[in-house]
Amino acid sequence: xxxxxxxxxxxxxxxxxxxxxxxxxxxxxxxxxxxxxxxxxxxxxxxxxxxxxxxxxxxxxxxxxxxxxxxxxxxxxxxxxxxxxxxxxxxxxxxxxxxxxxxxxxxxxxxxxxxxxxxxxxxxxxxxxxxxxxxxxxxxxxxxxxxxxxxxxxxxxxxxxxxxxxxxxxxxxxxxxxxxxxxxxxxxxxxxxxxxxxxxxxxxxxxxxxxxxxxxxxxxxxxxxxxxxxxxxxxxxxxxxxxxxxxxxxxxxxxxxxxxxxxxxxxxxxxxxxxxxxxxxxxxxxxxxxx
Numbered sequence: 317x318x319x320x321x322x323x324x325x326x327x328x329x330x331x332x333x334x335x336x337x338x339x340x341x342x343x344x345x346x347x348x349x350x351x352x353x354x355x356x357x358x359x360x361x362x363x364x365x366x367x368x369x370x371x372x373x374x375x376x377x378x379x380x381x382x383x384x385x386x387x388x389x390x391x392x393x394x395x396x397x398x399x400x401x402x403x404x405x406x407x408x409x410x411x412x413x414x415x416x417x418x419x420x421x422x423x424x425x426x427x428x429x430x431x432x433x434x435x436x437x438x439x440x441x442x443x444x445x446x447x448x449x450x451x452x453x454x455x456x457x458x459x460x461x462x463x464x465x466x467x468x469x470x471x472x473x474x475x476x477x478x479x480x481x482x483x484x485x486x487x488x489x490x491x492x493x494x495x496x497x498x499x500x501x502x503x504x505x506x507x508x509x510x511x512x513x514x515x516x517x518x519x520x521x522x523x524x525x526x527x528x529x530x531x532x533x534x535x536x537x538x539x540x541x542x543x544x545x546x547x548x549x550x551x552x553x554x555x556x557x558x559x560x561x562x563x564x565x566x567x568x569x570x571x572x573x574x575x576x577x578x579x580x581x582x583x584x585x586x587x588x589x590x591x592x593x594x595x596x597x598x599x600x601x602x603x604x605x606x607x
Contacts, residue, residue, distance in 0.1 A: 329347070352427075353416060354427075362578050371581035382603055425599055439518050441467065442518070495541070500533070502576045572586075
């Protein structure tokens with residue numbers, strides 16, 4: 317007797333997209349598709365303007381649009397706003413991801429990972445990475461160098477942990493991550509549901525708290541994110557692919573940036589198009605990018 321499909325199974329069979337690990341494992345066993353696991357931060361999970369509706373507001377939304385109902389891929393979405401690479405590769409989050417890899421019986425082809433930005437310019441780290449301003453300081457002088465080096469080492473170790481999870485439990489998979497384009501700190505909050513909900517800013521207050529002149533704000537963030545990119549690119553090996561998405565958007569331009577840390581829908585579309593090219597290079601059977 318054939319058991320009827322439950323609601324999550326029906327959804328992943330129809331659309332190819334799910335946030336249920338159980339439904340994803342079922343799809344691996346019952347479909348012949350490219351199987352993709354996506355874990356990450358707000359660049360994979362940033363909410364839409366009205367939370368459940370509105371324009372696509374993160375990179376993973378655009379990836380999902382490309383594969384939606386194509387019959388060519390299954391996508392498991394695990395990303396959450398505010399996540400740090402170090403946190404995702406420790407404790408319960410790491411255990412849950414390892415369990416997904418292990419129980420997928422080497423049926424995963426792509427692991428998409430968005431991490432490292434919050435570890436550097438996020439709410440809980442930016443304040444401690446900055447030094448109080450002194451006259452004559454250049455952007456690099458405003459950074460606690462020892463703390464920043466330690467933070468980059470932590471991020472590196474988190475990515476090495478991800479690579480080892482892949483090696484142990486999903487050896488057929490390729491990991492694809494990205495860099496962070498050059499955002500511009502500003503005193504604007506992100507607003508949702510007609511302004512009833514607002515969050516942020518995340519960077520600007522700490523720069524002002526340290527009395528750092530606004531002329532140095534963008535150069536400081538550029539320095540931090542460039543060093544993060546270099547760290548990720550130094551990690552490149554056979555199973556890890558780093559897509560450089562820096563220099564694509566115009567810093568501070570309103571049509572490219574929704575708030576100080578997140579691009580607009582069109583900004584994310586431009587970043588995602590470059591990112592998706594790497595996915596199709598690794599898995600040519602994926603459908604074309606849908607702008």
